[in-house]
Amino acid sequence: xxxxxxxxKNAINAVIGxxxxxxxxxxxxxxxxxxxxxxATCDATxxxxxxxxxxxxxxxxxxxxVARHLHDEEG
Amino acid sequence: MPVYxxxxxxxxxxxxxxxxxxxxxxxxxxxxxxxxxxxxIAVTREAPRLLDAIVSAVHDTVRAGxxxxxIEEEDLLTLGQIAERSGRTHESVxxxxxxxxxxxxxxxxxxxxxxxxxxxxxxSDWFAEKLGVVVQPHDANARLLAAASHILRARALxxxxxxxxxxxx
Numbered sequence: 001x002x003x004x005x006x007x008x009k010n011a012i013n014a015v016i017g018x019x020x021x022x023x024x025x026x027x028x029x030x031x032x033x034x035x036x037x038x039x040a041t042c043d044a045t046x047x048x049x050x051x052x053x054x055x056x057x058x059x060x061x062x063x064x065x066v067a068r069h070l071h072d073e074e075g
Numbered sequence: 076m077p078v079y080x081x082x083x084x085x086x087x088x089x090x091x092x093x094x095x096x097x098x099x100x101x102x103x104x105x106x107x108x109x110x111x112x113x114x115x116i117a118v119t120r121e122a123p124r125l126l127d128a129i130v131s132a133v134h135d136t137v138r139a140g141x142x143x144x145x146i147e148e149e150d151l152l153t154l155g156q157i158a159e160r161s162g163r164t165h166e167s168v169x170x171x172x173x174x175x176x177x178x179x180x181x182x183x184x185x186x187x188x189x190x191x192x193x194x195x196x197x198x199s200d201w202f203a204e205k206l207g208v209v210v211q212p213h214d215a216n217a218r219l220l221a222a223a224s225h226i227l228r229a230r231a232l233x234x235x236x237x238x239x240x241x242x243x244x
Contacts, residue, residue, distance in 0.1 A: 015186070031095035032103070046108030046117070047094050053104040057078060057119040060190060061106035064080070064117055067151050067185035067192050 007034055009055035012048065015062045023069055037062060039069040076121045079128040080151075081220055083136060083143040085114035086231070093141060100139035105132070114141065125216050129223045144231050146224040148217050151185070151192040160195070161202060161210045178205045 005027055007013050016025040016037070025048070027035040034050040046065045052058035089097075089109055097107050097116065106117040116136060122128035129146065136143050152160070158168040170176035172184070172193070182198050184191035202208045229238055 011190075014190070030091070032098040033094050037108075042110070044108060044110035046106050049098065049103060049106075051103070054119075054121075057104055057121070058106065060078075060080075060192075061117045061119045063186045063190055063192055064149065064151050065106065065108065067194075070185070 007048065008050075009052070009059070011055040011059035012052075012062065015059045015066065016048070019066060020070060022071060023066055037065050039065075039071075041069065041071040044069060076123065078119060078121050079125045079216075080117070080119050080149040081129070082147045082149065083116045083118060083132060083227075084145040084147065085116065085136070086142040086144050087114060088112055089114040089141075093139065096139040097136070097141070101135040102132070102139070116143075125219055129220070133223075133227070142231070143227050145227055146220050148220045150195050152195050152198070153190075153192060157193060157195070157198055161208075180205065 007016060016035075019025065019037075022039055022041045024038050024040065025035055026038060029035070029050075032049055032051070033047050035048045037046045037048060038044070044065075046062065048062065049058060089107055093114070094107060097105075102116060102118075104118075104120055106119070108115055108117065116132070118128065118132045120128040120132055122131065133143050154168050154172060155165050158165045161168065163171075167176070172181045174181065180201070182193055182201055184193050186192055199210050202210045226238070
């Protein structure tokens with residue numbers, strides 16, 4: 001049993017479980033989207049699939065979103 | 076098979092239904108999103124060549140009813156990709172990044188372990204400043220991505236048959 005806030009793929013949980021303060025994960029469970037990553041600083045969002053083709057590659061894509069939105073560290 | 080990463084900028088923002096259409100059209104290996112009112116797809120695609128990854132990702136996007144109008148190169152790279160671009164072995168770059176070889180101060184990463192990503196802009200500056208090595212900022216793949224982006228922009232401006240004539244002139 002997977003809890004409502006926990007993605008069934010560990011590789012994806014590793015990314016969404018360790019987010020900077022300005023990035024939040026919103027579980028929506030709508031169609032193929034398990035949830036959304038959102039940046040509170042610039043309002044950008046990115047889909048988190050429920051069943052991505054490769055969990056590792058999808059996790060890498062989500063990590064790219066996090067890295068692009070480290071607004072505070074950019075100064 | 077190699078994994079290629081790039082971002083396609085779309086002709087409009089994404090609606091709720093677009094996400095499912097993109098997934099079902101084959102972009103279940105990518106991450107669609109929205110930024111500054113524009114839709115985009117961060118592609119992470121396994122393919123024999125970058126050209127195959129670009130062509131198939133554009134096809135999938137068009138099949139989902141959206142049009143890519145530009146492609147952006149990915150600045151964030153793994154240590155393996157940095158090794159390839161700098162002409163070093165993976166182990167050499169790993170030791171440089173860990174500060175166990177070289178002058179230290181390697182640019183910080185996002186993520187941990189194999190998933191760590193580094194800014195190529197920051198890393199190439201570090202190679203130049205700390206090692207006095209100018210690494211090629213734009214390899215063949217970067218040039219192909221730039222060419223693909225120009226073609227997508229041109230397609231938004233003129234009919235395909237005109238572009239074919241221009242390309243073969």
